[in-house]
Amino acid sequence: MFLLMCPKCKNKMKYQPRGSLDGKKKKCVYCGYSFTVHPDQKKSRIIS
Numbered sequence: 001m002f003l004l005m006c007p008k009c010k011n012k013m014k015y016q017p018r019g020s021l022d023g024k025k026k027k028c029v030y031c032g033y034s035f036t037v038h039p040d041q042k043k044s045r046i047i048s
């Protein structure tokens with residue numbers, strides 16, 4: 001389980017990926033903005 005931050009509205013949401021994170025898209029549950037979940041920790045939206 002990861003905690004992601006939306007790059008648009010900055011809200012945090014839980015994310016449970018299936019398999020690799022590589023190139024996965026996540027749709028923000030708050031504003032509907034879709035963003036890529038980067039496997040690279042530096043560029044990722046993963047907070048924890």
Ligand SMILES: [Zn+2]
Nearest residue numbers: 006009028031
């Ligand atoms: Zn959002």
